Amino acid sequence: MKKFLGFIIKEFISIFRDKRTMVVLFGMPIAQLIIFGFAIRNELNDATIAFFDQSNDYMTEQIKQKLVSSNYFKLGANLQSNGMIEEAFKGGKIKEVIIFEPNFAQKLLKDGGAKIQIITDASDPNMAQTLLSYTSAIIKDYQTSLNKQSDLAPIIQSEVKMIYNPEIRSTYMFVPGLIALILLLVCALMTSIAITKEKEIGTMEVLLVSPLKPIEIIIGKVIPYLLLSFFNVITILILARVVFNVPFVGSYILFFFIALIFIMTALSLGILISSVAQTQQAAMMMSLAGLLLPTIILSGFIFPISNMPLLLQWFSNIIPAKWFLIIAKGIMLKGVGFDHIWKETLILCGMFLFFILISIKKFKVRL
Amino acid sequence: MTENINVISAEKLTKRFGSFIATNEITFDVKKGEIFGFLGANGAGKTTAMRMLTGLLTPTSGKATVAGFDVYKEAEKIKKNIGYMSQKFSLYEDLTIKENITFYGGIYGLTNAEIKEASERLLNKLKLQSSGAALLSSLPLGWKQKLAFSVAVMHKPKVVFLDEPTGGVDPITRRQFWDMIYEEAYNGVTVFVTTHYMDEAEYCDRVSIMVAGKIEALDAPKELKRIYNSDSMNDVFIKLAR
Incomplete structure (x- = not known):
């Protein structure tokens, strides 16, 4: 021993x-x-995004507010024309551009539908995927809150809960x-x-x-x-x-x-x-x-x-x-x-x- | 001080590796206190023979005892009674001189008091008293080899096996190294040494020369020179090994 x-x-x-x-x-x-x-890290914090808002009404303002205040995104630029979109991506900083069509609020209320286009930089596919899902989730959330205000027909909502690692960290x-x-x-x-x-x-x-x-x-x-x-x-x-x-x-x-x-x-x-x-x-x-x-x-x-x-x-x-x-x-x-x-x-x-x-x-x- | 007691005896000791016969029925005895030179060209089977005697390899056939113990059945007892120093370096470069001594003393089962006593004696003899705390890597090669030898005989083994102990060492240090070997042999330790230096072969009491797995000659250097009609062991070796 x-x-x-x-x-x-x-x-x-x-x-x-x-x-x-x-x-x-x-x-x-x-x-x-x-x-x-x-x-x-797979999750994102403060991804830089840009808006191209052709409507500039109270609804698009609310959506933008909601996105930027979510912690996941920060505002990189407000674009003024279609032509600026590609430039923005080429700069490298902007990972996602969100485009609102003209007369957004009006169309949504009168015609029952308005369009948002989301463009992501998929040169990093994982990042793009994550950005997209976060953005859609926030927009959906906004839509739900709209539906509650106006007494429209109830929509089936699915609520996703991530357990054990709720923030997917x-x-x-x-x-x-x-x-x-x-x-x-x-x-x-x-x-x-x-x-x-x-x-x-x-x-x-x-x-x-x-x-x-x-x-x-x-x-x-x-x-x-x-x-x-x-x-x-x-x-x-x-x-x-x-x-x-x-x-x-x-x-x-x-x-x-x-x-x-x-x-x-x-x-x-x-x-x-x-x-x-x-x-x-x-x-x-x-x-x-x-x-x-x-x-x-x-x-x-x-x-x-x-x-x-x-x-x-x-x-x-x-x-x-x-x-x-x-x-x-x-x-x-x-x-x-x-x-x-x-x-x-x-x-x-x-x-x-x-x-x-x-x-x-x-x-x-x-x- | 050679006495008439066999400390190592091998009879028709053979080791095969597949179809290759590394040592072929070698037979020899080594007496107590004898300095036995084990010569041979590279690949002649010296290392294999030495490994069988130290319990590192099991022989294919033949008999052998070391310090009275059988190499087949009592390898563990043999290990306690022998010292070993290899051609590659045997001590730890990243330990200090004292730590090396303590370590080897420890694995040979010496008590703390014995280790302390042995380490003082050993450092005194090598005139390294002041360098006990120095890393081994700071010593020149010749000193390392002398230290390695002293460590190999620290636990007072019956036999010490030296596998090309003086490779790469300068002639003066080699001479000092052999003085140390003589001293141990005088005290009754049997020395089994392999070497490529023919001047060292002259220092041995008896020399065996292996060629292609067999012992071709075994006698005192003086006798061998007479038999082969040569002036030096160098000539004897070349005549045999060619």
């Missing part, structure tokens, strides 16, 4: 003494959270995904590099000749990363709470338990990689191309799995982070208990066992 403890202490000294490792371990999670939290989605990504980075990437490093500089041979058992060497190598990744999970959760107000409705104990299973899965992947890779570079390439990239793209972290082609949907099943994400979102945002996530948990456990068995088989005890 003392032998083993000495090994872990040595590992910690190595980690804390290496600046690059420290940056990856502690700087990266925080930097990524800030980047994902602030920069990459993307940070809510990014935090669980980010935790998965960081854990994979720290556990799989850093562990595989740490083990191959010993192979590369030749100390692994000395360790294997020593009375330390191979299993002690492996466990000794991974324990520091296990502890540090827990520290990372806690940091991300605190930052998410304090900086981005991401709620956490479920049980922390359950969450840490699941995180532990995911960490062990990632560690077993790291050991597997190090048993195949001979150099640190090879280990890094394998982790980046084989683990991080598929995790970012196929885990549902950024792109919804249900929108993928069937083949990729099947493929996403073998990505551990996918299952962790389902569980993490469930616990954090919906507050579900173990009875709702036991299937996913079981899958993660199965993956862990599978990977650790292969790596034990692969890890050449006798070089």
Whole structure:
């Protein structure tokens, strides 16, 4: 036991003494959270729009007022002619132009219908889609309020409610995904590099000749990363709470338990990689191309799995982070208990066992 | 101080990798306190033989014991009784000299008091008393190798295996390194050393020369020179290995 403890202490000294490792371990999670939290957002705030109002009556005024005061839009320009529309888009700032036809209020009241044209800049399709849906929602809302005032025939109204993430804030989605990504980075990437490093500089041979058992060497190598990744999970959760107000409705104990299973899965992947890779570079390439990239793209972290082609949907099943994400979102945002996530948990456990068995088989005890 | 007790004995020890025979029925004994030189061209099977004796590889056939323990069944006991220093560097560059000593002392099961005592003795001998807290990476290569050797024998093993310990080291430091080897051998530690330097082969009590997986010659350097009618071990080696 003392032998083993000495090994872990040595590992910690190595980690804390290496600046690059420290940056990856502690700087990266925080930097990524800030980047994902602030920069990459699907929802919009203050999108610049322009009006081309050919009517200028009290109704168009009310609609414009309602749009601009919604927080989602801010007024960029009031256009005076059709010709100015394209110019406005070309300037790049204006993302949407709303055109009211002449005599808007009059037509609406007398003929029972008036037209609004919405033009969006679809060079960014997601943005255009979101803008459009926000605009239509606001206009619809205005229409409803009109109908209430005049006693027209009741119209069937559908009321949409987004639950668990009512404002559709993307940070809510990014935090669980980010935790998965960081854990994979720290556990799989850093562990595989740490083990191959010993192979590369030749100390692994000395360790294997020593009375330390191979299993002690492996466990000794991974324990520091296990502890540090827990520290990372806690940091991300605190930052998410304090900086981005991401709620956490479920049980922390359950969450840490699941995180532990995911960490062990990632560690077993790291050991597997190090048993195949001979150099640190090879280990890094394998982790980046084989683990991080598929995790970012196929885990549902950024792109919804249900929108993928069937083949990729099947493929996403073998990505551990996918299952962790389902569980993490469930616990954090919906507050579900173990009875709702036991299937996913079981899958993660199965993956862990599978990977650790292969790596034990692969890890050449006798070089 | 060679005594007439076999510390290493190998009988028809063989290792195959598929159809390739890395070591082919090698037979030899090494006595207690002996400095045994294990020579051979690159790829002659030295490293494979050494790995079998240190418990890193299981032999395909043949018998071998190290420090009285069987290489098949008692590899764990062998590991406790040997020291090892590899041709690649064996210490951690990112630890200080003292941390390296503490670490290796720890994995060989030395108590804290023993480690403290050994580390003082060791630093004194190497005249590194004032550099204990310096990172290993700040030491020149020759010093690192001397330190690595001292660490490899710190737990007083019965046998120490040295795999090309002086590669890339200047002649003066090599001479000092061999003085350290002599001192350990005098104290009864058996030294099993591979090398490419033929002047070092002359320092050994006995030398074996491996060619293509077999031991072609095994005797004291003086005898080998006589048998092969050569002035130096260099000539002997070239005559055999060609």
